[in-house]
Amino acid sequence: MDNEEKKSESMTKNKFYNFEQTIESESLFNLADKINNQINEIKNNDSDLWHTILKKLKIDWTYNSNSIEGSTLSRGDTHFFLTEGLTVEGKPFKDFLDAKNHLEAIEYLYEVIENKRDVTEGLIKEINALILSDVKFTNAQDRDGNPIKKRAKAGEYKIQPNHVLLPNGDIHYYVDPIQVQPQMQELINWIAKNETKLHPILLASIVHYNLVRIHAFDDGNGRGARILMNLILMKHNFFPAVIKTEKKRKYLRALQKADKGDINPFITFIATELIETQESVINDLKS
Numbered sequence: 001m002d003n004e005e006k007k008s009e010s011m012t013k014n015k016f017y018n019f020e021q022t023i024e025s026e027s028l029f030n031l032a033d034k035i036n037n038q039i040n041e042i043k044n045n046d047s048d049l050w051h052t053i054l055k056k057l058k059i060d061w062t063y064n065s066n067s068i069e070g071s072t073l074s075r076g077d078t079h080f081f082l083t084e085g086l087t088v089e090g091k092p093f094k095d096f097l098d099a100k101n102h103l104e105a106i107e108y109l110y111e112v113i114e115n116k117r118d119v120t121e122g123l124i125k126e127i128n129a130l131i132l133s134d135v136k137f138t139n140a141q142d143r144d145g146n147p148i149k150k151r152a153k154a155g156e157y158k159i160q161p162n163h164v165l166l167p168n169g170d171i172h173y174y175v176d177p178i179q180v181q182p183q184m185q186e187l188i189n190w191i192a193k194n195e196t197k198l199h200p201i202l203l204a205s206i207v208h209y210n211l212v213r214i215h216a217f218d219d220g221n222g223r224g225a226r227i228l229m230n231l232i233l234m235k236h237n238f239f240p241a242v243i244k245t246e247k248k249r250k251y252l253r254a255l256q257k258a259d260k261g262d263i264n265p266f267i268t269f270i271a272t273e274l275i276e277t278q279e280s281v282i283n284d285l286k287s
Contacts, residue, residue, distance in 0.1 A: 016210055017190055019202065019263050028271035029199045035278040036238055042285050053284050058082075060242050061230075062102040065223050067245035071095045097134060102223060105130040109231050119191050119207075119228065121184050124216075127227055129155030131220035138219035150218055157181060158218050172259070174215035183214050191232075200236035204229040205270040209258050233274070239281055241274035 043050045063071075063078040073081070073095045077088045082103055087096050105127055117123060132138075132154035150160075157180045163173045175183055187210050194203060211225035230240035243251055247269075254266040 015261060016213060016258075016263075017206060018261075019206065019267060021202075022264060022268075025202070025264065025267055025271060028268065028275065029201055032201060032238070032271060032275050032278065035275065035282060039239060039278060039281055039285070040237065045285075049285065053281060056284070057240060057242070057281075058103055058106050061106060061226075061240060062099055064242055064245045065226050066095070066098050066102055068243065068248050068251070069098075069222055071098055073099060094135065098131075101131050101133050101135075104133070105223075105227055109227065109234060112231065113235055119188065119231070121181075121188055124184070124211075124224065124228065125155040125157075128217050128220050128224050131223050131227075132217075135219070153218055154220075155217075157184075157216050160218075162215055162218065166256075175213065180214060180216045183210075184216055187211070187214070195232075200233055200238055201271050201274060202267060204232040204241075205267040206263065207232060208270065209255065209263055209266055212255060213259065229270070238274070239278055241270060242277045243270075243273050244276075247273065 043053075059075070059079050059082055062082065063073065063075045066073065066078075072091055073088070077091060078099050081087060081096050081099055087093070108127070108130060112123065132152050135152045135154065137149040138152045153159075158177050161173065161176060163171050166172050187207065191203070191207060198206075208225045208229035211228055212221060215221045217224070226243060233240055250269065254269040257263075258266045
């Protein structure tokens with residue numbers, strides 16, 4: 001490969017990290033900073049209440065993230081299972097397994113932060129392994145869009161292409177397996193280079209998008225992307241952002257715009273969802 005080809009390839013990859021610092025995003029970041037400071041000022045006033053708020057967060061985060069991926073559990077089902085350990089009749093066992101795994105992945109983040117671990121390919125694989133723990137098969141589609149079952153390989157990069165059927169009938173293809181490791185390493189390098197330069201919300205949003213874009217694993221990519229996004233926020237002393245299942249359509253539209261080269265709507269979406277989560281925390285703390 002000559003220099004021109006290398007330059008062209010580099011530009012093709014880097015376009016997925018391009019963003020524009022807009023007045024809207026700047027305003028949202030400032031508002032999130034302000035609310036975050038308020039949370040940090042009052043959260044220590046009642047340690048028992050803060051413990052309950054964190055418990056609520058973990059249930060809400062697990063319910064919404066799994067629901068976005070098709071889980072049939074309601075928030076009540078999720079709460080009942082995670083607090084009482086009891087399943088609900090008529091619901092698939094895998095949905096309960098996914099809830100348990102997701103909660104364990106959240107709990108693992110606190111250990112990662114305490115140990116001051118950097119984001120690496122190994123860490124991302126560990127989180128995927130937690131998400132898919134004891135999952136034998138995952139749902140997939142063949143090239144004609146027909147549902148099939150694939151054997152789950154927790155914590156391992158995909159070896160076959162994956163894709164998704166879009167609402168408009170188009171098939172969206174993710175990164176080819178042969179390009180997964182190089183592009184994941186590029187993402188890790190980008191994080192290391194920008195972690196102290198960019199606002200945490202901006203950094204977390206771009207990482208989230210690129211994890212979804214690459215789709216490095218056979219399953220658990222969306223949940224893993226949201227977990228890694230929140231790990232970055234938590235490492236910078238922010239409360240995690242919970243993307244609500246009722247925002248799924250808007251969430252997917254923002255991802256599709258990013259695929260077409262405009263990541264700014266996705267950054268705005270993430271910042272808005274974080275602020276909504278923060279505001280709910282403030283209301284709980286004040287009430």
